[in-house]
Amino acid sequence: MSSPGRAAVAAGALLSLGGAALAAANVVTVRVARPDAPDVPPGRRVSVLLPVRDEAAVVGRCLRALLAQEGVADLEILVLDDGSTDGTGDLARxxxxxxxxxxxxxxxxxxxxxxxxPHACARLAAEATGDVLVFVDADVLLHSRAVAAALAVMAESGLKLLSLMPRQVTDSPGERLVQPLLAWSWLSTLPVRPAEHSLRPSTAAAIGQFLVVERATYDAFGGHDAVRDRVVDDIELARAAKRAGHRAGMVVGSDVASCRMYAGWTELRAGHTKWLWAAFGAGGRVVPAAAVCGVLLLLGPVPAVAALRGSRLGLAGYAAGAAGRALVARRVGSRVWPDVLAHPASTAAAAFLLADSVRARRRGTLTWKGRPLP
Incomplete structure (x- = not known):
């Protein structure tokens, strides 16, 4: 193997070992929302806000789960039908x-x-009367005590904006390959508990599938008006909260919520193409996106290929990557075996999707649910 090749394998192995070590620390210390949480204290009015656009397949079960919430005495649920053409609004009614x-x-x-x-969420927030706002996506299914569990974590942690990572349901090979990287990328790159106490926007992590925020905090940083043109509005909300001096963080919500984000590879590719350029592509610029793709390849395919060629260092890197994935999968309730063994293929797929997203962004061909994206 050439010197550059050995250096790449060494870099990949070190990155994988470091990520696995951080994942090991995080899975022990990360907060977890529990279904046996106490009731929401009296006097707390909770507004659950559900923006929907062409969600006929899932809006019924999502809304029924919201109506079945326990431990929340003062609850309102606002649904906004955002121009659906498939009868979503009628089904909700x-x-x-x-x-x-x-x-x-x-x-x-x-x-x-x-x-x-962001426009739909801002309208919902303007109509809400609660002192706690709970934003939920239509493809999320909540446990009967999910809202109570989220507010219990907020009270315990002192966080003013809380994002809960649902269990990611994956029923096709493409979903099983890519979707576990959501939790893995969070728990293997960010020191989660220290990040809760930091007000640096770079320490923000969020997923908009199930997001809870104090109304006073939401108003203080400008709410969704502050992220009105952002594709990854969830992360940008957490960053805006931190800039305004309010603590924000993400916790494991797999015991109280589940979500099948995309159904099959075609939908998954379209969905990730929509947002990856904004989250990891530095605004669609080629050089930073290429650097991220390079890191993804170092974290998976490079050590694996070296291991197949007899490199012990490559084997160590591959094993560390799979171990980190396994630790995260157990913590968040996703499949462990044999899925984690395909970690090199997962990171290669992520690199492809990021490149695809940046390319579409630069060509101006991005759309989502019939609307053009910037």
Whole structure:
């Protein structure tokens, strides 16, 4: 093996070992939302906010789960039908029937300079009357005590904006290959508990599938108006909260929530193409995106290929990558074996999706649910 090749294998092995060590520390210390959490204290009004656009396949079960929440005495549920063409709004109204806790609103197209989801969420927040706002995606299924569990973690931790990582449901090979990287990238790159106490925006982590924020904090940093043109509005919300001096963090929510984010490779590719350029591609610039792709290859394929060629260092790197994946998978409730053995293929797929996303961004061909993206 050439000197550059040995250096690449060594770098990949060191990165993998470091990521596995951090994952080991995080899975022990990360906060976990528990279904046996106490009831929400009296006097706390909770607004659950559900933006929906063409979600006929899942809106019914999502709303039924929201209506079944326990331990929340003062609850309102606001649904905003954001221009659906598949009857989503009618299905939501049929599930809600005459329940006084639910209102189904009709959305309007976002004005210039605003993206659809931040605009819908801002409208929901403007209509909400609670002192706690709970944003939930339609493809998320909540345990009956999920909201109570989230508020219990907030009270215990002192966090003012809390994001909960649902268990990621993966039913196809493509989903099993890529979706576990959501939790892995979080728990193997960020010191989670120290990040809770830092107000540096670079320490922000969030997933918008299940996000809870104090109303006073939301108003203080400008809410979704502050991220009106951001594709990854969840991470940007956490960054905005930290800039305003409010603590934000992410916890494991796999015991109280689940989500099948994408169904199959075609949908997964379209979904990741939409946002990866913004989260990891430095605004779609080629050089930073190429650097991230290079790191992903070092974390998976490079050590694995070296191991197949007899490199002990490559084998150590591959083993560390698989071990880190296994630790995270156990903590967040996803499949462990044999999926973690395909870690090199997973990181290679992530690099491909990032490159695909940057390419689409630079060509101006990005869309989501029928709307163009910047």
């Amino acid at each position: 049929a599930v809600a029937v005459d329940d006084p806790r639910v209102r189904v609103l009709t959305g309007e197209p976002p004005p210039p300079g605003r993206l659809g989801k």
